[in-house]
Amino acid sequence: MTAVRPEAPGSDRYQGARERSRRNTLSAASRWFFLTAAALALLVLAVLAYDTISQGAGRLNLQFFTSYPSRFADQAGLRSSLIGSGWVLALTVVMAVPIAVGTAIWIEEFAPDNWFLTVIKLNLANLAGVPSIIYGVLGLAVFVRFAGMGPSILAGSLTLALMILPMTVIAAQEAIRQVPSGIRDGALALGATRWQAVRGQILPVALPGIVTGVILAIARAAGETASLIMIGAFTFIAFDNSRITDDFTTLPIQIYNWTTRPQEAFRANAAAAIIVLMVIVLAFNLIATIVRNRFRRFR
Amino acid sequence: MRAPTEGSAALATDTAMADRLRRRRFRHPTEAVIKALLTASGFVSLAATALILLVLFEGTLTFFQDVPLADFFLQTRWQPLFEPVSFGIWELVAGTANVVLWSLVVAVPFGLGAAIYLSEYANPSVRRVLKPLLEALAGVPTVVYAYFALTFITLDVLRPLLGDNISIFNSLGASIVMAVMILPTIASISEDAMTNVPRELREGAYALGATRLEVALRIVVPAALSGIIASILLAIARVVGETMIVAVAAGSTPNLTLSPLESIQTMTGYMLQIGLGDAERGTIKYESLFAVGAMLFMLTLVFNLGAHLFVRRFQERYE
Amino acid sequence: MTQPHIDTPATPHWRPLSRSRASAATQGAVGAETDEITDAAIEAKEISLWYGSAQAIGDITLKIERHRVTALIGPSGCGKSTFLRCMNRMNDLIPSVRMTGELFLDDQNILDQSVDPVELRRVVGMVFQKPNPFPKSVYDNVAFGARINGYKGNYDELVQHALERAALWDEVKDKLHTSGLALSGGQQQRLCIARALAVNPQVILMDEPCSALDPIATQRIEDLMRELAEDYTIVVVTHNMQQAARVSDRTAFMLAREDRVGRLVEYGLTEQIFTAPRDQRTEAYITGRFG
């Protein structure tokens, strides 16, 4: 705006029409520039989708889902990694969700507001930013080695549970905070104990938000690779997991494995596995969005 | 006025009301149990941090019993796997810095451009579609990005373009894909900060005849600066901690360079390599994991805390 | 039960309590006509309260008569809600609050450490300014209070009875299982009253219960208050002078001066407060000269 000076209209020093039109053209052009910036990432995503589908779609047949890994690309499949992912995710959810929701309820409804609560909150914010490979180191040292669990489903789930804990807590806190205070006050004024108010009125209202947060956390865990490789899950599994003490592999680990093979044929396998993983992750995201939108309307 | 004070002086001993209202320990038995359980769950996150600190500290301490602290910080070569072994951290730090540098070079202009578009140009319906789509980019598993960096960006784009000037494993391919990964972080948080800029500021400038571009660049961006900085710091923390993309696409050659064309190794890349190699407990290789991990932990902590401070600042300013 | 006729809100001037007073008197209430309170449900002695370091109310001493409607009036910010919330210790939920003084419910000082605020709130119910039904069915709204009380009887009967007492039954008996949020504002507020009644309290606190309602809905709540006063002690905060005059037996006028500490200025029979206030600040307020 340096060009605009507070002077009488008609003054020579007022900017010329040409200058003004130049500025307007520039501004109009900038719209397209910024739009390109916003769209470029999506374009990359589209290219990624196209590339993987064209590379991998051909491998998506029944054999691919029912076969164990193999030295031969065309005989290898996702059987053990899908089963492993299922086990690990289920166990992770079972361990992380109650603790995460409990933590969120405690912070929002029970904890006395003092320095200790501040420490807990800061700690959670910080934990949410800790790189996943550090969780892997933690899992390796504590669960695999110290507790002697080995690179088992249990050790992997514990590691992932710790990893998704902070983000789940934060999402659940957010959902609880959104509950109108009138609901809380109304319940307490009726003589509900804190827990009766939470259980009877606050949780039901916060539930869609909590569920959304949990599903997004599962999606994150479903794609997690580094921390599981770190705890030693990078192994050749040619059996169906049936116990939590079993060694395991997961879908993302299998993708990593195939991606890093030098033989070109495995690239198709990696692409096909990526299609499967992305369908799973997108499905989780879609469910999360539906839950959120659907229940917001009924609020 | 009349405010009676006499009467009702009866002592509050066992009247019916006193009895009904008295605090009783087991009036709500589940309440106490639940409260204890909830409190306990609140401690789990503290325990997680304590464990991380303990594990890293203990391992690092053991590591420095074998490797002098001075070597770690003063030597430049990182060569733990073959003779002569050398543990100078700077090659790994340089690897991380390399990827941070080049991914920011790509992601900052595009991320801010996207943020400006969303907050200043896009009409609400476009914004409602575009923003979630952008944020969906953050949900793509990093192993997928890793595949893309190696197979598509490097093999299908960079190699044909640059030929042998660029090695198969190189920082550029990893950085470009990393930029796509952090773009939503930068765009989304910056956009929040820009949308928070008071309307009057904009309107004042428009009233003076400023164009949309001028308002965006000279009014909105400066006013949203702390939010923008926060978004970049957060993005840096993510790049520093990201493992799969660099492990797959950037190579495993510790290299004191900021060149985007060479093969490098980041701190996370090294850690994953050790994780893959099934290092025996007690070997120096295994212990170096904790020293590098501690370094990584502190770096991400610094960037995350920095982001936290800046986010707080822009929230305070306008709320 | 005779329906006491209450002045409509459309009445241009407030009128002293003639009709409702007469009906209360015919039902055998004695004492309301005199200045003396012999049967106090609540007695506050030198209640002061601080939010952090800021004192909000100071040295409030008054008795609240059983089975009567007592109105708290005064300009905004004078601590009416704060004082009201002392009576069911809702203020305990605000971490920085500190209180001194004594507040007797029957013969029990409810500020005493030994008193369980949860139990207290089952005896002293509360209705809020903004209707706040739970986002559940009408039925569940009413049943919640009984449930948390461990009520073992017939819930259908209880719900019906509470809704009848709240003069809502006829309007909702066909939609007991639709959301409480689907009701009109006035119905929602009566639902909140029914919800409070289902816990079987002795005292009901109402904080500007009609301020979010239209005149018709307001009148229904006012009628209801008069009816409920036969069995419950009601304390109502209101900004509406006519309303105080119409529904209450006694009125307390509170005021915060420059120190921003709310104090009791005048307390007495509503009729007296509105026709012959003893304090000129009361007179100034009720004639609309400030506040």
Ligand SMILES: Nc1ncnc2c1ncn2[C@@H]1O[C@H](COP(=O)(O)OP(=O)(O)OP(=O)(O)O)[C@@H](O)[C@H]1O
């Ligand atoms: N939670 C709180 N924290 C701090 N101060 C408060 C809080 N609630 C009320 N106050 C202060 O206490 C004083 C009395 O507030 P209160 O809500 O009791 O007034 P009121 O008479 O009910 O006003 P109104 O008619 O506007 O409802 C006010 O100065 C208010 O700012």
Ligand SMILES: [Mg+2]
């Ligand atoms: Mg109030």
